[in-house]
Amino acid sequence: MSDLPTVPAAPAEAAMPRRAGGRVRVTGTDRIFLTLMVAVPTIMVVCWVWLPAIASVVLSFARWSGVGGLDTIQWIGTENYKNVFTNYPPFAPALRHNLVWLVFLFVLPTLFGMLLAVLLDRELRGTRFYQTAMFLPVVLSLALIGFIWQLIYSRDQGLLNAVLHTQIDWYGDSRWNLWAVLVAAGWKHAGYIMLLYLAGLKGVDPSLREAAAVDGASPAKTFFSVVFPVMRPINIIIIVVTVIESLRAFDIVWVINKGTNGLELISTLVTSNVVGEASRIGFGSALATIMLLISLVFITIFLSTVMRGERR
Amino acid sequence: MSSATTVTRPPATGAATAKARRRLSPARVALYVFVTLTALAWLFPVVWALLNSFRDYNYVSAHGYVSFGGFTLQNYVHAWQQGDFTRHFLNSLIITVPAVLLTLFLASCVAFVVARYSFRFNLVLLGLFTAANLLPQQALLIPLFRAYRSIPLPLWMSDSGQLLDSYWGLILVNVAFQTGFCAFVLSNYMKALPHEMYEAARVDGAGVGTQFFRITLPLCRPALAALATLQVTWIYNEFFWATVLMQSGSKFPITSSLNNLRGQFFTDYNLLSAGSILVAIPVLVVFFLLQKQFVAGLTLGSTKG
Numbered sequence: 001m002s003d004l005p006t007v008p009a010a011p012a013e014a015a016m017p018r019r020a021g022g023r024v025r026v027t028g029t030d031r032i033f034l035t036l037m038v039a040v041p042t043i044m045v046v047c048w049v050w051l052p053a054i055a056s057v058v059l060s061f062a063r064w065s066g067v068g069g070l071d072t073i074q075w076i077g078t079e080n081y082k083n084v085f086t087n088y089p090p091f092a093p094a095l096r097h098n099l100v101w102l103v104f105l106f107v108l109p110t111l112f113g114m115l116l117a118v119l120l121d122r123e124l125r126g127t128r129f130y131q132t133a134m135f136l137p138v139v140l141s142l143a144l145i146g147f148i149w150q151l152i153y154s155r156d157q158g159l160l161n162a163v164l165h166t167q168i169d170w171y172g173d174s175r176w177n178l179w180a181v182l183v184a185a186g187w188k189h190a191g192y193i194m195l196l197y198l199a200g201l202k203g204v205d206p207s208l209r210e211a212a213a214v215d216g217a218s219p220a221k222t223f224f225s226v227v228f229p230v231m232r233p234i235n236i237i238i239i240v241v242t243v244i245e246s247l248r249a250f251d252i253v254w255v256i257n258k259g260t261n262g263l264e265l266i267s268t269l270v271t272s273n274v275v276g277e278a279s280r281i282g283f284g285s286a287l288a289t290i291m292l293l294i295s296l297v298f299i300t301i302f303l304s305t306v307m308r309g310e311r312r
Numbered sequence: 313m314s315s316a317t318t319v320t321r322p323p324a325t326g327a328a329t330a331k332a333r334r335r336l337s338p339a340r341v342a343l344y345v346f347v348t349l350t351a352l353a354w355l356f357p358v359v360w361a362l363l364n365s366f367r368d369y370n371y372v373s374a375h376g377y378v379s380f381g382g383f384t385l386q387n388y389v390h391a392w393q394q395g396d397f398t399r400h401f402l403n404s405l406i407i408t409v410p411a412v413l414l415t416l417f418l419a420s421c422v423a424f425v426v427a428r429y430s431f432r433f434n435l436v437l438l439g440l441f442t443a444a445n446l447l448p449q450q451a452l453l454i455p456l457f458r459a460y461r462s463i464p465l466p467l468w469m470s471d472s473g474q475l476l477d478s479y480w481g482l483i484l485v486n487v488a489f490q491t492g493f494c495a496f497v498l499s500n501y502m503k504a505l506p507h508e509m510y511e512a513a514r515v516d517g518a519g520v521g522t523q524f525f526r527i528t529l530p531l532c533r534p535a536l537a538a539l540a541t542l543q544v545t546w547i548y549n550e551f552f553w554a555t556v557l558m559q560s561g562s563k564f565p566i567t568s569s570l571n572n573l574r575g576q577f578f579t580d581y582n583l584l585s586a587g588s589i590l591v592a593i594p595v596l597v598v599f600f601l602l603q604k605q606f607v608a609g610l611t612l613g614s615t616k617g
Contacts, residue, residue: 030520034429037421037524041491042437044418048456048488049444055455066458119347132603133351136358139595139606141549143570147588148361150578157581159360191354192610199611240446248448251551255570267450274454275556285454292451299446303439 053292059285066274066281080286091287094264097178101185101265102246109186110242113193118223120194121201135195137188142251149184174262181263185252189245193238200234201227233305240302247295266291358592365585372582387586395573395587397566404548404565404594406479411486412543416536418487419494424524426495427502428510438499441492449489449552456485460557477559485553490546494539497612501535502528535612541602542609545595566591 060081063074084091116134120127137145152159153170161168170180204227212222228235250267253259259268266287273284364372371382391397422441426434460476470478505528513523529536554568561572570591577584598606 033520034425038425038437041418041422041495042440044484044488045441045444045491048485049447049452050440052452052455052459053447056451059454116347116350119343122343124344124347130347130351133354135603135607136355136599138610139545139549139599140358140592141551141567141595143551143567144549144588144591147570147574147577147584147591148357151361151364151581151585151588152357154578154581187354187357195607195610199607244446244448248450250450254555255551255574267448270450270453271552271556274457281454281458288451288454291448295446295448295451299443302446303443306442307435307439 056285056288056292059281060289062282062285064281066279076282080282083283084286084290088283090264090269093262094259094266094269097263097265098246098249100178101182101249102243104182105186105189105242105246106239109190110193110238113190114197114238116190117194117197117201120198122219131194131198134191136191138191138195140188142185142188142249143255145184145188146181146252146255149180149187153180171256172261177256177262181252181256185249189242193241196238196241197231197234200231204230236301236305240298243298244295247291361585361588363585364582365589367582369580369582387582388590391577391583391587391590394576394583395569395590396562397590399562400564400566400569403479403563403569404567407482407486407554407565408544408547411483411490411547412540414483414487415490415494415543416540419491419498419539420529420532420536421524422491422495423498423502424528426499427505428523428528438496442496443492445489445492445496453556457556472559476557477563479563482554482557482565485557486547486550489553490543494543497539497609498532498535501532501612505531534608538605538609538612541598541605545598545606548594 059073061075061077063076063079064072113134116130120130124130140148150158150171155161155167155169155172158170160166160170168176171177208226208230209222212226217225248267249265250259250271253263253265253268254271257263259265259272270284270287270291273280273287365387366383366385368382368384368386375382422437426438457476460481461474463475464473465475465478465480467473469480472478475481509527509531510523513527518526548565549567550565551567551570554565555571558564558568561569564572573587577587
């Protein structure tokens with residue numbers, strides 16, 4: 001992991017020669033070539049991501065079955081939003097589940113992952129084994145994780161019921177299934193956070209710690225008053241990753257029961273409103289727009305953090 | 313730090329290691345126990361699946377699974393046949409390989425321009441790309457789904473006659489979503505490349521094309537390898553777009569075909585284990601052989617910034 005020149009620590013980065021404003025004259029075919037190099041990917045991202053995002057917002061003010069042409073769209077103002085908030089029973093649980101998802105991911109797997117990264121950053125023997133073990137679920141898809149944990153959660157054959165001598169259908173019982181799913185999702189998330197944080201810790205200038213040690217600070221004190229503040233960019237990235245992950249959560253729930261019966265999430269509601277038999281485009285778009293707004297807040301935070309690093 | 317301390321003391325990290333080796337304080341023992349237990353707990357679900365995938369359903373039903381024996385390979389054979397895995401693995405291959413290649417190529421293009429030429433909107437451009445990578449896909453589903461249904465494709469490209477339910481549509485959506493992350497990582501990497509090399513090339517009369525293909529891309533090989541590993545894993549694992557944009561069951565890549573296997577697999581514990589392990593094999597290869605690359609790709613994007 002360290003022999004690739006790919007995890008540049010911030011100080012080393014700053015020492016590298018930077019071409020801040022060095023403008024190069026470009027002419028003729030080169031100009032066309034460069035334009036194409038930017039234009040083709042940009043057009044793709046605009047067409048596949050940004051236009052649909054805008055269209056979601058626009059369509060949220062409409063009523064449309066999606067079957068006819070664009071002239072069959074009726075504009076109905078904010079009625080879809082009114083319906084979402086007042087007349088759509090699954091919305092409140094879905095919002096609550098997303099929030100529980102976020103709080104859970106943050107309080108348990110995220111903090112646990114950070115803790116492990118800090119522990120593994122010390123000179124432990126066999127640290128590679130520990131890292132590898134935590135890393136295992138990170139390569140698995142959440143859909144597959146849903147499958148693998150069914151072996152533990154199944155009512156009749158699952159390990160958990162055998163150990164606890166219970167008869168609970170962990171994925172099916174709406175009192176338990178959200179928590180069961182969260183444990184499975186947290187299994188992956190903790191490993192992911194551990195990796196990100198460990199990489200960040202490795203980039204911290206060792207002389208900072210040495211200085212603190214010389215001053216007689218305990219390891220805990222060193223971490224909280226020296227290392228943690230330096231890690232600010234990584235801390236923000238981890239918060240954003242956790243928020244976005246909880247907002248995007250979909251795969252594991254969809255593969256279990258398509259987001260019903262205690263596992264409703266905003267993402268599954270949007271999907272059910274479009275791909276189901278009754279396609280309610282305007283209504284689904286209102287839900288999508290709500291998602292979009294929440295995510296944009298955090299994306300802005302993320303980008304401003306990253307960009308500040310860029311300009312440095 | 314003053315130079316006096318560095319001269320009189322050995323480097324602090326070395327001293328810490330030596331000290332740690334010498335005495336094993338109770339706190340340190342507790343630390344080892346804690347991380348060992350955590351590591352074992354983390355490995356457990358996959359090991360459990362692996363173990364059960366080799367056991368016979370009837371034997372386990374009769375003896376309980378805290379028994380020993382009834383080992384078989386039949387679960388794999390059945391899982392492969394019932395899941396139609398040949399078809400779905402092939403689909404994953406058809407989608408993943410072109411998507412990863414195209415993503416890396418387009419991302420390199422953007423990154424090259426952003427890193428080498430100070431166009432006015434570099435940051436805006438990068439922001440546009442990176443933000444796209446973070447938007448929740450479901451928020452874009454509705455217009456994209458509708459557009460895919462109304463964009464026709466000739467029958468030789470897609471037997472559905474439209475972008476919906478075609479490999480093309482799925483490949484393109486993956487490319488559009490992954491390019492941002494790769495462009496971001498690659499542009500940081502390219503900015504750190506030695507500047508003099510380009511000067512020399514320009515003096516020799518090398519155009520933009522030569523600079524890109526002959527100098528930049530070869531130098532970016534480590535970053536490209538790391539990103540390729542990451543992208544293969546991510547696109548192979550991609551679930552949402554394949555679930556909604558593919559309509560016929562025979563076109564699902566392996567990960568989204570899990571949707572249809574649930575009914576068959578969730579009733580037979582051992583079949584489920586074998587099926588899960590089969591689906592996991594490609595990413596387990598990444599895990600065991602390309603771990604370094606994967607981690608590098610992941611941390612490349614986050615440590616910077």
